[in-house]
Amino acid sequence: MEKANNISMVSIRRLPKYYRYLEELMDRDVSKISSKELGSIMGFTASQIRQDLNNFGGFGQQGYGYNVKELHDAIGKILGLDKEYKVIIIGAGNLGQALANYNNFGKAGFKCIAMFDKNPKMIGLKIRDAEVIDSDRLCSFLRENHVDIAIIATNAEAAQEVTQNATGCGVKTIWNFTNTDIEVPEDVIVENVHLIESLFTLSFLMNNR
Amino acid sequence: MEKANNISMVSIRRLPKYYRYLEELMDRDVSKISSKELGSIMGFTASQIRQDLNNFGGFGQQGYGYNVKELHDAIGKILGLDKEYKVIIIGAGNLGQALANYNNFGKAGFKCIAMFDKNPKMIGLKIRDAEVIDSDRLCSFLRENHVDIAIIATNAEAAQEVTQNATGCGVKTIWNFTNTDIEVPEDVIVENVHLIESLFTLSFLMNNR
Helix, strand or coil, X not given: CHHHHHCCHHHHHHHHHHHHHHHHHHHCCXXXXXXXXXXXXXXXXXXXXXXXXXXXXXXXXXXXEEEHHHHHHHHHHHCCCCCCXXXXXXXXXXXXXXXXXXXXXXXXXXXEEEEEECCCCCCCCEECCEEEEEHHHHHHHHHHCCCCEEEECCCHHHHHHHHHHHHHCCCCEEEECCCCCCCCCCCCEEEECCHHHHHHHHHHHHHCC | CHHHHHCCHHXXXXXXXXXXXXXXXXXXXXXXXXXXXXXXXXXXXHHHHHHHHHHCCCCCECCCEEEHHHHHHHHHHHCCCCCCEEEEEECCCHHHHHHHHCHHHHHCCEEEEEEEECCCCCCCCEECCEEEEEHHHHHHHHHHCCCCEEEECCCHHHHHHHXXXXXXXXXXXXXXXXXXXXXXXXXXXXXXXXXXHHHHHHHHHHHCC
């Protein structure tokens, strides 16, 4: 994580937000924007915007502002969105199926090429381009196919075991949707989406408004 | 947001994590734990643990540690998990259906009582206890039924409109799953789950490892 080491995760997490807002500006045919204007749309200060973007190479010119499309494309490239990725989903239950069906991931270049489940009833089911394959075949599939990202969408109890199977057979990047933390080898990257924690945070805020 | 005003969102977001880890300890029949032990499991320092828990009332005794069940139940109460909540889902596509089907929310007391969609083909479909109702009937439903939380699971384009309909008819708490930010009246709480931002963050980390 060469770059990531020098830049805070908070800054990194803002990058996809810039990308989204710039996309919306392009849709509205805005071609140029100042850091002040961009900040006011996004709820950041102009200096925060300039500082963030300086982290990633510095864009725009003093007194001119940013070229929306250039900045959008540059951030897209920094995020790696100029490439295509092969994704598998482990766990073909409701959440796994919803993720396989979610059009936005495919449009952004993240193609689900297979799903895995141990439930015999699910095997053979096809969602978009991805067929559900028996979990027993995960390792052989990973050896025969290049896979960039494994999404873990099993229940919490199975999460650690399937993660070990996946990383043991070469997966280096995990998107974890289970309600638990998973342990991975040092060179494996994990991004968690803990839905239940988000819901409980909402519950707290609702009860303390 | 009386309490929330004095306590940082970062601390608040850690509460559901404490709750989860304490639940796992209970499952393993651990009845007592020191802040040092709890910290080492969760990857925090002992002083961070003590500071967090002091924020929410102070638990445990110096030199004794925490009673796991007591702390678990106390945090559950702070999170409002000792009550039941009625939830609706607006947007009955794949993601909406997956959320309606997701057993963990119901088990935690968040019951989905209805879903709304404008697609005539979806109307009448039943997922667990929730039937899909015509979006045109959202407001009358909200006037006749107490609803604690509306989940927005439409596409990004529809998000602002359905949010306005929901808040205009009394919804005060929104869990937003769309790939956009929504504007709400000041007294409405919004928690966002931006899946695509999480994926793009993962993409960045993967490309900069």
